[in-house]
Amino acid sequence: MKLLRRKITAAVAVAAALTLTACSTSEPTPAGSTELSFLTFETPALTAKFWDDSITDALKTVPNVKIKKITAPTTDRNAYAKQLQATGQLPDILASINPKDFIDANLLTAFEQDWLKANFLLPEANNIKGKTYIPPTNSQILPMVFYNKDIFAKNNLTVPKNWAEFMSVVTKLKAAGVTPIELAGAEPWSASMPLVGLVSANVLGKNKNWIQDRYAGKTKFTDADMAAAVQKQRDLIAAGAFASGALGVNYADANKQFLEGKSAMYPMGSWFIGQIKPDQAKSFGTFMLPTDDGSLVVPFNVGGTTAVSSKAPDVAKAVAFAKSWSLSPNNLKVLIETDGAFPMLKNVKLQDFGATVTPVFTDAYALVGQENTKVSSIGWVNNDDALPPGVSDLFYALSQQLFTNGDVAAQLSALDKAWDKAAGK
Amino acid sequence: MPSARRAARRPLGLAAFAWVAIALYLAFLIYPVLQSLLMSFTDRNPLRANSNFVGLENYRELVVDERLRTTLVFTITVVVVVTLVANAFGLGFALLLNRQSLNYRIMRTLVFIPQVLSGVIVAFIWRSILTENGLLNAALQQMGLVTEPITWLGSTQMATISLCAVVSWITIAFATVVYSAALRSVPPSLYEAATVDGAGPLRRFRHVTFPMIAPGTTITVVLCLITTFKLYDVIAVLTGGGPANSTQSTAYYLIQVAFTNNLFGYSSAIAMLLLVLTAGMAYVITHLLRKREGRL
Numbered sequence: 192m193k194l195l196r197r198k199i200t201a202a203v204a205v206a207a208a209l210t211l212t213a214c215s216t217s218e219p220t221p222a223g224s225t226e227l228s229f230l231t232f233e234t235p236a237l238t239a240k241f242w243d244d245s246i247t248d249a250l251k252t253v254p255n256v257k258i259k260k261i262t263a264p265t266t267d268r269n270a271y272a273k274q275l276q277a278t279g280q281l282p283d284i285l286a287s288i289n290p291k292d293f294i295d296a297n298l299l300t301a302f303e304q305d306w307l308k309a310n311f312l313l314p315e316a317n318n319i320k321g322k323t324y325i326p327p328t329n330s331q332i333l334p335m336v337f338y339n340k341d342i343f344a345k346n347n348l349t350v351p352k353n354w355a356e357f358m359s360v361v362t363k364l365k366a367a368g369v370t371p372i373e374l375a376g377a378e379p380w381s382a383s384m385p386l387v388g389l390v391s392a393n394v395l396g397k398n399k400n401w402i403q404d405r406y407a408g409k410t411k412f413t414d415a416d417m418a419a420a421v422q423k424q425r426d427l428i429a430a431g432a433f434a435s436g437a438l439g440v441n442y443a444d445a446n447k448q449f450l451e452g453k454s455a456m457y458p459m460g461s462w463f464i465g466q467i468k469p470d471q472a473k474s475f476g477t478f479m480l481p482t483d484d485g486s487l488v489v490p491f492n493v494g495g496t497t498a499v500s501s502k503a504p505d506v507a508k509a510v511a512f513a514k515s516w517s518l519s520p521n522n523l524k525v526l527i528e529t530d531g532a533f534p535m536l537k538n539v540k541l542q543d544f545g546a547t548v549t550p551v552f553t554d555a556y557a558l559v560g561q562e563n564t565k566v567s568s569i570g571w572v573n574n575d576d577a578l579p580p581g582v583s584d585l586f587y588a589l590s591q592q593l594f595t596n597g598d599v600a601a602q603l604s605a606l607d608k609a610w611d612k613a614a615g616k
Numbered sequence: 617m618p619s620a621r622r623a624a625r626r627p628l629g630l631a632a633f634a635w636v637a638i639a640l641y642l643a644f645l646i647y648p649v650l651q652s653l654l655m656s657f658t659d660r661n662p663l664r665a666n667s668n669f670v671g672l673e674n675y676r677e678l679v680v681d682e683r684l685r686t687t688l689v690f691t692i693t694v695v696v697v698v699t700l701v702a703n704a705f706g707l708g709f710a711l712l713l714n715r716q717s718l719n720y721r722i723m724r725t726l727v728f729i730p731q732v733l734s735g736v737i738v739a740f741i742w743r744s745i746l747t748e749n750g751l752l753n754a755a756l757q758q759m760g761l762v763t764e765p766i767t768w769l770g771s772t773q774m775a776t777i778s779l780c781a782v783v784s785w786i787t788i789a790f791a792t793v794v795y796s797a798a799l800r801s802v803p804p805s806l807y808e809a810a811t812v813d814g815a816g817p818l819r820r821f822r823h824v825t826f827p828m829i830a831p832g833t834t835i836t837v838v839l840c841l842i843t844t845f846k847l848y849d850v851i852a853v854l855t856g857g858g859p860a861n862s863t864q865s866t867a868y869y870l871i872q873v874a875f876t877n878n879l880f881g882y883s884s885a886i887a888m889l890l891l892v893l894t895a896g897m898a899y900v901i902t903h904l905l906r907k908r909e910g911r912l
Contacts, residue, residue, distance in 0.1 A: 277662035439770020581877035591860035
């Protein structure tokens with residue numbers, strides 16, 4: 192019996208030891224080298240290979256660093272970063288997170304202003320309280336309205352110049368049996384595109400500081416101009432602008448349907464340019480969602496990828512890697528081609544990247560360089576105009592709710608309450 | 617034999633396994649529950665190192681949170697529908713498959729497959745079936761039953777119905793297995809006696825089968841209720857809580873509050889509410905069904 196007891200105790204001890212050692216098996220880091228973790232996320236355009244290649248490329252100029260890639264389980268890397276932080280495992284470098292969520296807790300390292308000024312066209316575009324936590328490497332217009340030139344020509348339509356003309360185009364397309372506007376309505380972020388465009392153009396187009404004024408309590412979602420902009424989305428729904436099953440269509444299916452000519456217009460972020468193949472490009476064009484008076488408003492977002500944790504084991508090396516990644520022409524070339532990214536590097540012109548782009552890209556990119564009314568793309572920017580935690584998601588969901596709930600005032604009032612709660616007022 | 621000597625004869629070595637099990641239970645269940653309870657009295661934010669004690673503030677918020685109320689109504693609706701459907705169909709399948717041949721054993725195994733697969737995988741499969749261009753619409757259109765695709769996940773009502781159907785599909789598998797086991801425990805002599813007394817199939821079911829499988833009913837109802845109450849994975853993959861937040865369960869909302877709104881303290885209070893509701897409901901229903909078993 193004694194022997195049996197000893198054997199069992201030994202077996203339990205061995206099992207426990209094996210369990211513990213199994214938790215710590217990983218390749219050793221070479222002597223003198225620092226291992227840094229890098230949180231990434233994958234999309235159809237940003238594949239595992241892209242991230243692996245981009246890490247290899249960035250490491251060329253950063254010696255003695257080993258990168259351990261972590262991939263977020265979904266595209267919501269922001270939520271995953273918070274989960275990791277909650278368990279004391281915040282990655283050292285984080286791709287495309289919302290820095291505003293993290294800086295109150297001093298979890299991120301700001302990049303030096305001199306470096307930003309030396310390398311980027313809009314060095315202050317990602318500023319939050321005067322500091323930049325994500326290098327402003329590229330920009331996006333979101334949304335822009337992609338349209339099918341062949342369908343427009345077939346129905347004798349021209350690009351609408353103001354809201355009345357836009358509604359007229361919708362009515363004519365509907366009468367011709369064509370789905371006027373494609374909507375990836377299944378996911379809140381993609382369903383939000385028309386609403387983001389309407390609010391950015393009609394509200395922020397008139398008051399660029401609307402979001403800061405909302406933080407200061409000077410504006411509200413229930414204000415007349417906001418209510419009028421949101422009502423336009425209801426008008427589109429009532430006019431049958433979207434397919435009856437639009438809320439069941441996911442992003443991939445919406446892309447496919449629009450590219451196959453099953454709908455005439457598609458409000459989407461400029462990253463959709465990357466989905467248009469060169470041989471399709473002649474059939475597609477873009478325009479900005481029109482305002483009432485026809486004035487041009489460009490909903491704009493300066494992006495970037497690499498934020499650096501202030502808790503990294505070697506912050507200087509993590510910053511060096513982040514800088515190298517952000518300035519790598521090879522990385523940006525891929526982003527330009529597959530993600531429609533508009534490069535914002537100061538000393539590198541578009542042609543210097545050697546990227547293959549279509550006229551859809553160059554036409555849209557021209558808007559970035561032109562003097563025009565650029566406003567923050569509401570719910571999408573990562574600077575001082577970022578919305579309080581959780582409010583962007585509610586704003587996205589509003590675009591879906593408008594399909595079944597016509598009480599615009601009540602829904603905007605709920606959004607005001609959520610804002611005040613999230614912003615701690 | 618004195619009890620002390622009997623105890624001395626027990627294989628004490630096995631106690632090591634019991635201690636491991638108890639340690640795991642304490643570490644991975646009791647400790648997190650207690651930690652969550654403590655956190656529910658704080659304003660803990662996942663991004664901050666420190667938190668403040670806020671007393672019952674988070675529990676006061678539970679009372680006025682309209683979104684929480686909406687998710688509770690949705691969760692209870694799904695729980696009721698899934699429990700009823702799973703039990704009705706599970707019992708039906710178990711009765712149909714209650715034979716001893718190899719074919720029936722294979723069929724019983726096949727019926728159990730949805731329960732073996734993870735909820736995420738099942739939801740992925742169903743999402744590809746239920747999308748506008750999915751398998752179901754293609755089949756219905758091929759058969760000429762519909763001309764336009766049905767938006768199974770595109771309206772609040774249809775998404776709720778689709779979600780209930782998918783969760784029921786998973787749960788029916790479990791119910792079938794439990795009812796199959798319960799049916800096999802019914803002594804054949806009872807059926808023979810009932811037949812001799814002139815009872816037909818319906819009366820045999822009413823007076824023999826139904827009372828004898830009562831413990832199986834209790835197990836199935838209570839476990840369906842508990843698993844559906846904490847539903848998260850299927851929703852996250854199948855509908856993402858949408859459209860327009862219409863298919864958010866309380867468990868799904870809890871995760872959103874924690875990791876999107878950064879309110880760990882409040883989400884812990886929601887978790888406590890969910891725990892109390894689930895445990896309370898499970899206790900009441902178990903108690904009622906046990907009383908029913910006694911009456912039968």
